Amino acid sequence: MSATLVTNIGELTTLDPDARVLAGAAVVLDRGRIAWIGHPRQAPATDTVYDAGGRAALPGWVDSHTHLMFAGDRAAEFEARMAGQDYAAGGISVTMEATRAATDYELTRLLMGRVAEANAGGTTYLETKTGYGLDVTEETRHARIASTIVDQVTYLGAHLVPPGADGEEYTDLVCGDMLSAVRPYVKWADVFCERGAFTEEQSRRVLTACRDAGLGLRVHGNQLGPGPGVRLAVEFGAASVDHVNYLDDADVAALAGSWSGWDAETGTGEAGTVATCLPACDLSTRQPLADGRRLLDAGVQIALASNCNPGTSYTSSMAFCVSTAVLQMRLSLTEALRAATMGGALALGVQDQVGSIEVGKRADLQLLNAPSSAHLAYRPGMPLTGAVWRAGERVDRIAVGSAPLA
């Protein structure tokens, strides 16, 4: 792989610990890493030069919460919701049926198409979950396929008790044979702790078994109403709790307390539980937007993620999440950019590798078709992604769609 100089960058938002924003900068990408940052006139010689033409550059998005391993869609459910029906966890079983019926080839193609779409929108680091298999064979198949395509895979056997199964027996399976079978392919485990999905007691069993199996933990919590998800996540030292739409003062205090050993100035210390806000999902389910402002003001580290899935958030656009966070959640642009990059990296435990433009980190960056990153919120919905490099390679030019019609 040859070294590339990206030069004539109008505004370089590094999101490094000093929050440096450089005017008229250049970056060298070498062997998949960021090798140099500075003034174009001092740049070392490279094989390739890319003239950014005064465009803005920033780190690639880190999307720490997706459910990309699925077949089929649920447009009819979406339309019914827009006509007034509430979202219910039971819709997951519709996707389970379609996904179980898809071949390995079909699932691989669908997942690769979705990753390509995300890359083309500036996402360079992706987590995805299982959770539409819901039996030992299918959860394992989905985890195996996903592990060959995305950066990190999360085991979500505890997404829904499949139709016809007994909740307690199914929880035993999630904690037993299913966990053993998926274990080689996953780094994290998650549980949907919510009315209509898994109870506090069942969630506790899942988190205990998965922790004992050496997996890092995350929780879907407080999405559809107040509940024990946030409290459990903090108690178990989960890396993140995601959704966080309905929080009481004790939930916010627990999350803030988990960050007491963290130095926000330097971005070092003992990480707590990241609160992951999913604004695209909140809009698509007509839930109140997660109160990222309140969480930040309390000292909680937050992430923004797409939650791309066919039920509640069929978009992988992190730019859309960033504009919504600024326009509707009252985050500053810098707070939103940080949450969509370093916040996601923290939630995935890879803050030393990705999430900012710093020498030594993976060469993940995006150029905007705009002179400053403010345009992401200033011109919402516009096609602002210019060029995207992941580990030093361009990934924005793959013409592949995620939803083949035949």
Ligand SMILES: N=CN[C@@H](CCC(=O)O)C(=O)O
């Ligand atoms: N809340 C649980 N899981 C997904 C929705 C999955 C679905 O409805 O298919 C979510 O994060 O929103």
Ligand SMILES: [Zn+2]
């Ligand atoms: Zn989710």
